[in-house]
Amino acid sequence: MRSKGDPEQARQLNIALILDLLKHQQTSSRAQLAKKLNLSKMTVSAIVSDLIDDGIISEIGEGDVASNGGRKPILLHLSKQNMYVIGIDVGRTNIAVAIAGLSGDVLHKARTSTCADHSVESVLAQLKDIVESIITLSKIERSKIIGIGFSIGGLIDKNRGYIDVSPDFEWSDIPMRARLEEMFHIPVVIDNCTRVMALGELWHGSATGVKNLFYVSVGFGIGSAIVMNNSIYENYSEFGHVYITRKNVRCDCGMTGCLEAVASGKAIEREANANLVAFGDPGHWITGKEIHQSAQEGNEAALTVLCNAGRYLGRALSMVANLFHPEKIIIGGGVTNAGKFFYEPLKKEFLTHTMAALRDSIDLEISLLGDDAGMLGAVSLALDTYVFRSKLITG
Numbered sequence: 001m002r003s004k005g006d007p008e009q010a011r012q013l014n015i016a017l018i019l020d021l022l023k024h025q026q027t028s029s030r031a032q033l034a035k036k037l038n039l040s041k042m043t044v045s046a047i048v049s050d051l052i053d054d055g056i057i058s059e060i061g062e063g064d065v066a067s068n069g070g071r072k073p074i075l076l077h078l079s080k081q082n083m084y085v086i087g088i089d090v091g092r093t094n095i096a097v098a099i100a101g102l103s104g105d106v107l108h109k110a111r112t113s114t115c116a117d118h119s120v121e122s123v124l125a126q127l128k129d130i131v132e133s134i135i136t137l138s139k140i141e142r143s144k145i146i147g148i149g150f151s152i153g154g155l156i157d158k159n160r161g162y163i164d165v166s167p168d169f170e171w172s173d174i175p176m177r178a179r180l181e182e183m184f185h186i187p188v189v190i191d192n193c194t195r196v197m198a199l200g201e202l203w204h205g206s207a208t209g210v211k212n213l214f215y216v217s218v219g220f221g222i223g224s225a226i227v228m229n230n231s232i233y234e235n236y237s238e239f240g241h242v243y244i245t246r247k248n249v250r251c252d253c254g255m256t257g258c259l260e261a262v263a264s265g266k267a268i269e270r271e272a273n274a275n276l277v278a279f280g281d282p283g284h285w286i287t288g289k290e291i292h293q294s295a296q297e298g299n300e301a302a303l304t305v306l307c308n309a310g311r312y313l314g315r316a317l318s319m320v321a322n323l324f325h326p327e328k329i330i331i332g333g334g335v336t337n338a339g340k341f342f343y344e345p346l347k348k349e350f351l352t353h354t355m356a357a358l359r360d361s362i363d364l365e366i367s368l369l370g371d372d373a374g375m376l377g378a379v380s381l382a383l384d385t386y387v388f389r390s391k392l393i394t395g
Helices: 007-025 030-037 041-053 120-138 176-184 193-204 265-273 288-296 300-324 334-338 340-353 370-388
Strands: 057-062 074-078 084-090 094-101 106-113 145-152 155-157 162-166 171-174 188-192 213-218 222-228 328-332 363-366
Touching: 007 030, 007 041, 007 074, 007 370, 030 041, 030 074, 041 057, 084 120, 084 370, 094 120, 094 370, 106 120, 106 370, 120 176, 145 176, 145 193, 145 370, 155 188, 162 176, 176 188, 188 193, 188 370, 193 213, 193 222, 193 328, 193 370, 213 300, 213 334, 265 288, 265 300, 265 334, 288 300, 288 334, 288 340, 300 328, 300 340, 334 340, 340 363
Parallel strands: 084 145, 145 188, 213 328, 328 363
Antiparallel strands: 057 074, 084 094, 094 106, 155 162, 162 171, 213 222
C-alpha cells in the first residue's frame, strides 16, 4: 500500500502495515512484505532495518527457496525478548494483571479479589502490589516494559486519561493515567472495559479478522462496544440502557425498563432474592453462582430467572442485528457462565425477532476468552497504543 502526502506520515503508515502483517502471519520475508503490501523492496528494507534496530522485530533464519531459484529469504518475526507490556483489568469483584510480549502471548498473570472498600487509594495500593509482584516474578527488566493498558467500567476519557464516572466504584473525575504513571514510571493508556474486551476479541478471540462486530458484556451490569470497519467505535455505547420492558423496574441510571435492570447479573440476583422461599430460604443473599447451581438441579425458580434474563437480552440483540447487521455478535461477562440456561432462551428470542434476511449472516456466540477477556484486552490496548497503532490503518 502506498500513501500520498507527508513522507513521514506515509512512513508511519507503512510501519503500521508491516507490523500488522507480522502480527497476523507471525513470519514473513522482506520480499513477501513488499509484495503483499505493494511497497518497494527498498522501502520495506529501510523500515525493517529500523524496526530491528529498535528491537521490535528480529531475523529468525532462512526460509525456503522460491520456485524460480535464488537465495533463501531471511525470515522476520516480532521480537520475543526485547519489549513487553502489562495489562490491568479492574472489576468490581476481581483485579487481573498480565505481562505479555509483542505477540500478545501472556507470560505471567495474576488475579486477586478487589478490596471491599473500593476507594481509589485502596485500589491503587492493590495495583502497586500485584504489578510489582508480577514484574518480579517475570524477571523482566523494567526498562523493557514499554506500556501499561488499563481497563475499568464506566465513562472513560481515553484522551485525558480520566475516569469521568465509574458507577461500580462510585468514582468521578479521577486522573487515573497520571496516578498510574506516577506510581510505575511507565506510560499508561486507559479505556472502558467493554471496549477493551472487544479489542481483546479482535486480537485473541473469535473476532480475529472480523470487520464489523457488536460485543456485549453481561456481568454485574451490561456494557457494550462496537467495531466498525476493523476499528473500535470510541464514543459511548450504552446498550444496557435501551428500553426493553414495560415492567416498572428501576435501573441504577434513574430510568425504568432498561435492559440492565432485567438482564444483568445484578438484576438476576435481585429477582431470585425476591423469591427466597423458592430457593429453600437459605438465610443469605443468593449469588449468581448459586442460582446457576440451582438451575442445574432443576429448580424452577432459578430456571425462570435465567430464562427471562436471556430472553430480554436476545430481544435487545435482535434490535442490534436489525439496525447494525454486524458480522458477529459476541456475548461475554460472568453471566454467560450460566451456559444453556441463559444462552438457549437468548438465542431463541434473537432468532425470533431478527429479520430472516439478516439472521443467517450473523454469528451469535459466547466469548471464548472467559474471565481473561478484560485482561487480554488490556494487553492488546497497550500493544496497539505503543507498538502497532492500528488507527493509522483503519483511520
